[in-house]
Amino acid sequence: MKKVFISTFLLFSLVLGAEEKISFNEQVRPILADRCYHCHGPDAKEIKGKLQLHTEDLATQERVYKTKSGRERRRDAAIIPGKPHESIVWQRLITDDEDEIMPPIDSVAKQLTKDEKEIIRKWIEQGANYEKHWAFVPPQKKKVDLKNDDWCKNDIDRHIGRQLEDLKLQPNPEASKEQLIRRLSLDLRGTPPSLNEVDAFLADQKEGSYERLVDRILADKAVGERLAVEWLDVASYGDSQGLFEDGARSMWPWRDWVMKAFNDNKPFDQFITEQVAGDLLPNSSRDQKVATGFYRNNPVSNEGGIIDEEYLLQYAGDRVRTTSVAFLGMSLDCASCHDHKYDPLSQKNFYEMSAFFRSIDEKGKVGKGAAAPFINLPSKEQSGKKTSLEEQMAQLQKDLKAENDKAKAESILVKKVKLFRNDKSPLILTGVKFLDYVGNNPKVKASKKIKSDPLFLIDNKDEVRVNGHKAFIEFEFEKEIQISGLELRATKKNIRFLKDAEIHYFDAKGKLVNQDKILESAEVLVRKPNTKKYISLLAQLNKADRELKNLNGTIPTTLVMKERKEPRKTHILERGSYENKGEEVFPGVPESILVMDPSYPKNRLGLAKWLVDERNPLTARVTINRYWQLLFGRGIVRTAEDFGLQGDLPTNQALLDYLAVDFVENSWDLKYMIKQMVMSATYRQSSTQVKSKVQVDGENKYLSYFSRRRLDAEFIRDNALSISGLLVDKKGGRPVKPYQPAGLWKEKGNATFKQDKGEALYRKTVYTFWKRTVPHPSSVVFDATDRTTCVARRNPTNTPLQALVTLNDVQYVEAARALAQRMMLEGGSQLDQRVQFGWRLATARKANSAELALLKKEFNYRLNEYKKNPALAKERLTVGDSVQVASSDKNELASYMAVAQLLLNLDETITRN
Numbered sequence: 001m002k003k004v005f006i007s008t009f010l011l012f013s014l015v016l017g018a019e020e021k022i023s024f025n026e027q028v029r030p031i032l033a034d035r036c037y038h039c040h041g042p043d044a045k046e047i048k049g050k051l052q053l054h055t056e057d058l059a060t061q062e063r064v065y066k067t068k069s070g071r072e073r074r075r076d077a078a079i080i081p082g083k084p085h086e087s088i089v090w091q092r093l094i095t096d097d098e099d100e101i102m103p104p105i106d107s108v109a110k111q112l113t114k115d116e117k118e119i120i121r122k123w124i125e126q127g128a129n130y131e132k133h134w135a136f137v138p139p140q141k142k143k144v145d146l147k148n149d150d151w152c153k154n155d156i157d158r159h160i161g162r163q164l165e166d167l168k169l170q171p172n173p174e175a176s177k178e179q180l181i182r183r184l185s186l187d188l189r190g191t192p193p194s195l196n197e198v199d200a201f202l203a204d205q206k207e208g209s210y211e212r213l214v215d216r217i218l219a220d221k222a223v224g225e226r227l228a229v230e231w232l233d234v235a236s237y238g239d240s241q242g243l244f245e246d247g248a249r250s251m252w253p254w255r256d257w258v259m260k261a262f263n264d265n266k267p268f269d270q271f272i273t274e275q276v277a278g279d280l281l282p283n284s285s286r287d288q289k290v291a292t293g294f295y296r297n298n299p300v301s302n303e304g305g306i307i308d309e310e311y312l313l314q315y316a317g318d319r320v321r322t323t324s325v326a327f328l329g330m331s332l333d334c335a336s337c338h339d340h341k342y343d344p345l346s347q348k349n350f351y352e353m354s355a356f357f358r359s360i361d362e363k364g365k366v367g368k369g370a371a372a373p374f375i376n377l378p379s380k381e382q383s384g385k386k387t388s389l390e391e392q393m394a395q396l397q398k399d400l401k402a403e404n405d406k407a408k409a410e411s412i413l414v415k416k417v418k419l420f421r422n423d424k425s426p427l428i429l430t431g432v433k434f435l436d437y438v439g440n441n442p443k444v445k446a447s448k449k450i451k452s453d454p455l456f457l458i459d460n461k462d463e464v465r466v467n468g469h470k471a472f473i474e475f476e477f478e479k480e481i482q483i484s485g486l487e488l489r490a491t492k493k494n495i496r497f498l499k500d501a502e503i504h505y506f507d508a509k510g511k512l513v514n515q516d517k518i519l520e521s522a523e524v525l526v527r528k529p530n531t532k533k534y535i536s537l538l539a540q541l542n543k544a545d546r547e548l549k550n551l552n553g554t555i556p557t558t559l560v561m562k563e564r565k566e567p568r569k570t571h572i573l574e575r576g577s578y579e580n581k582g583e584e585v586f587p588g589v590p591e592s593i594l595v596m597d598p599s600y601p602k603n604r605l606g607l608a609k610w611l612v613d614e615r616n617p618l619t620a621r622v623t624i625n626r627y628w629q630l631l632f633g634r635g636i637v638r639t640a641e642d643f644g645l646q647g648d649l650p651t652n653q654a655l656l657d658y659l660a661v662d663f664v665e666n667s668w669d670l671k672y673m674i675k676q677m678v679m680s681a682t683y684r685q686s687s688t689q690v691k692s693k694v695q696v697d698g699e700n701k702y703l704s705y706f707s708r709r710r711l712d713a714e715f716i717r718d719n720a721l722s723i724s725g726l727l728v729d730k731k732g733g734r735p736v737k738p739y740q741p742a743g744l745w746k747e748k749g750n751a752t753f754k755q756d757k758g759e760a761l762y763r764k765t766v767y768t769f770w771k772r773t774v775p776h777p778s779s780v781v782f783d784a785t786d787r788t789t790c791v792a793r794r795n796p797t798n799t800p801l802q803a804l805v806t807l808n809d810v811q812y813v814e815a816a817r818a819l820a821q822r823m824m825l826e827g828g829s830q831l832d833q834r835v836q837f838g839w840r841l842a843t844a845r846k847a848n849s850a851e852l853a854l855l856k857k858e859f860n861y862r863l864n865e866y867k868k869n870p871a872l873a874k875e876r877l878t879v880g881d882s883v884q885v886a887s888s889d890k891n892e893l894a895s896y897m898a899v900a901q902l903l904l905n906l907d908e909t910i911t912r913n
Helices: 024-035 056-060 088-094 114-125 155-166 177-188 195-203 209-218 222-235 252-263 268-280 286-296 308-328 347-355 380-404 492-497 532-554 604-611 619-632 653-665 670-679 691-696 713-724 758-762 777-781 800-808 810-826 831-843 849-868 870-876 890-904
Strands: 063-066 072-075 374-376 412-420 427-429 431-434 443-446 464-466 472-483 486-489 502-506 512-517 524-527 557-559 570-573 581-585
Touching: 024 114, 088 114, 155 653, 177 195, 177 209, 177 222, 177 670, 195 831, 209 670, 222 252, 222 308, 222 619, 252 286, 252 557, 268 286, 268 604, 286 308, 286 374, 286 557, 308 347, 308 604, 308 619, 347 570, 347 581, 380 532, 412 512, 427 472, 427 492, 431 472, 512 532, 619 653, 619 670, 653 670, 713 777, 713 810, 713 890, 777 800, 800 810, 810 831, 810 890, 831 849, 831 890, 849 870, 849 890, 870 890
Parallel strands: none
Antiparallel strands: 063 072, 374 557, 412 472, 412 502, 427 464, 431 486, 443 472, 486 524, 502 512, 570 581
8 A cells, every 4th residue: 555644733833842732643643654554553464573553452551472382472561651761662763773763774664753753752751642543433513613703604614714713814805706606617517607697697786696696506407417427436437348358338327327316416325325225225216226336337357268256256346445435435445455554444344345245146257238237228118119019029929820820831942941040049950851852962051160961860969059140051952842841850958049040941043932930949840831921920020029129229228236146155365365265254344433233234235324324434524525625626634535544634624524414414415515615705715826825825725715726627628618619418328429539449459439420529528438448538638537446536637738638639629610600600790809708708707908919919810821821721620520600701710710729728718716
C-alpha cells in the first residue's frame, strides 16, 4: 500500500506549549501509522520484536510470549504512561545508535522530525491516552455559535465560520448572479444555463430568487445524469466485459435506473439497499432486480482455459472492494493477502465479506453478450407483440401437427435434399435413409467437413456431428430421383438436436418442391413429403419465428444478481492465492466498524441493512463527503476513498458529523442535503483569491473563498456541445459511439469501432459507449477513469494534450463551427452583437470592452486571411457531420469559427468558478 503521511493537524500548531493537550487522533496516530504500523501495527503475522503499537493494551502492557521451543519470555511494556524517558518507544526514537534507532536507518519510513518527536514525548508524558479512530466513532450533531453570524445562511456556515474565526480569516463576498447560476447549473446539471435562464434570474429581484433557482434546477431531469457520472465511477460501470477480448455487454438499463433514482430522489438508504440486495427484497420488482446490476459491473473474462474458481473468487473480491470504498470509505483490498497493515481489518474480514458474494449463480468464464444471471426488459409494446407472436406460433404448430397426421404424397422427384438448423444447435445423426431409393450414395457436404459413408450404414453405431451456427447437411444425387421420404436416426441422448430442424427438397432446376419441419423427437423418424397446406402453414410459422427472433434481438437485457440454491464455500486464501485454501469462513462484517445486528439475515440483504444501520459510523459520512467533494471540489476528508488511518483527517469533523446525522435524520434525503450545501453562504462565495488568504490556507481547505475547478471530462465535452447548440438532450437508452480516432480498438483486440451517425454524435458523454480497455480517448485525456475498479475521487491533471484535444478534436472543432453559426443567426447583425452573444453563451456574463476588442481583432485578422485564401476557409468549415447552414460568405463564417474556438477554449469556459 502506498504510504501517505498525514500532515493535517487541523488547527494545531507544531510549536508546542507546555499547556497544550496532545490529541492522539489528530497528532499522534498519524505519526505512528506512517512510521511504525508497518512493523508494529494490526498485521499480527508481520510483527517485529513482538511489539504492536496500534492499541493501548498492546503498547502499554508487559509483553508475554513463547519461543519456538515453548519457553515463556517477557519484555517490558513499550510505553509507560507518564514516563517518556522510561518508555522503550521514546528511547528508540532518540538514540544515536544506528542499530537501535527507530524507524531503522535502512527502512522506507523516514526518521521523525524534532517536532514529531516532541509530540510523542508530550503525549506519553500526558498519560499516553489512546482514542478510537475518529471514523469508527458514531457521528454526533453539534451546533456551533459564532460571535457574529450575520454572514451565515445556515448551520454549514456556522461550522465554516468558526474555523475561519480561529484562523482570523474573513469569508469572501457573494459571487455575482451570473456566476451563481452558471456554477449551480454546471454542478447540478453538467451543462451551462441558457441565456433565457440567465436573463430570468437577473430580472428576478424579489427576495428568495436564489432559492427558487435552486429548486428549479434540482427539479431538472439533467440532475440525474449529472449525479450518475460520479456513481458510475464508484460502481466501475462499463459497456464492455473489461478483460481479455473486452466484448460488449448490456448494462445500460442499470445506468438508467441510477439516473431515475436520483431524479426521483429515492432515499439513499433505499438506493443502497436495492443495489446491494434488491433481488432479495420481499416480492422484489423488476426495477429492484435491475438495481442489483451495481454488483455486476465488475470486469469479467471470456478467455478460453481460465479456471472457473479462480475468477469467481476474483469477482467476489471485486465486489468487496467496491462495497468497502463506495459505502465505508475503506480499502479492504489490502486485507486480501494479509491482515491490514494500518486499519483494524483482518484477512478474515475480507473473506467473510466476500462470502456474501459467493452465492451468486454465475460462472467464472462468461460467454459473449449477456452473462447469466440476466433479465430481459421488454417495453409494454414489445411484451404485447411477443405474446401475440408466441400465441400465433403455438396455433400454427398445432395446425402443422394436424396436417402432418393426414395422408402424404406418395413420392416426389428430387435432386438435392438439405437438412438444417436455424440456430446454433448442432445436427447429430447415426443414419439417413432415402425411402424407396436404390442406387449410388449421394454426394454429401456440410457446414463443417464430415465423412459421408457412415450416414448410410443401417444400425451404424458411429455418429455424425455437425456444429456451428446454422448447421446443415446437404445430399446431392447424380440425377433427379424418385423418393417417398426420409428416415432419420439418432441416439436417445441426441434426439433433441433433430427437433425444430428443417428439411428442404429441391428438383433438378434448384426449385424448392417440398419442405418439412421436425416438430417432435424420436430415435427413428420417418418423414414423408407434405401437402401444399402444410408447406403454407410452415412458411407462416417460419415467418413468425423470424419476427420473434428479430424482436427478441431488440429487447434489452441487463445483468443482475441472483442467488444459487447452495452457496459456494469460502475459505481464507493464504497470500491471496486461490490454490491455498485455509480456514472456511461464512458471511460476516468487520466488527471493528459495527457488530451486525443478530436479527439481520446472513446474506446480501443483511449486508445492506448493516450498511444503512443508523449506528454505522461510516456510510452516511462517506456519502456526504462525496457530495461535498462534488460541489466544493474537495471532500471534507480529502481522501474520499480512505477514511482509515492512512487517509487524510477531516478538515472540519464537526461539520461532517453534523451533516451525516442530519442526512439520516431527514430520511437519507439526498436532494435536501444538496440544497443545504448550495444554499449556504460558503457555496455562494466568490472565487476571488487574496494573497493573505493563500498564505494562511494555500489549498483553501477551510473555504474562505470558493475554489475554482476545471470541469470534469464529461462536462467539458457537454459544455461545448451545449454552447454550440449541438447537444441532443435525449434521456436514457443504449450507449452511443461519437467521434474518436480510427484504429484504437484494433490495438487492443479484434473489435472494430463503428462510429454512430446523426443525433448519437451529440448526446451527453454519460451515454458514450465505455469500452474499458480503450475508453473514450478525449475523456481519458481529461482524467476520466477506465472504470475497471471502483473510484471515489478523480485526480485532475494539467497537460498539453488537453489543449490539443479542445483545439483539434473533431467534436470541438465542429462545435466551434456550430457556435459560429449561432452567432451569425441568433446574435444580431453587427460584429459587436455577435461576439457579445457568443461570449455570454460561453460564460453567462457580458464581455468587457477589452475582451470584445481582442475578439473583434481576431475576427478581422481571420477575415483578411481567408479572403486571401478562400479554399482554406472552405476546408475549415467541412469538419464534422452536422449540417452546415448556408452562408453567402464562407470567409465570414470561418472567421466567426475562429472566434468561437477562442471562446470554447477560454479558461473561464472550461472552469467552474
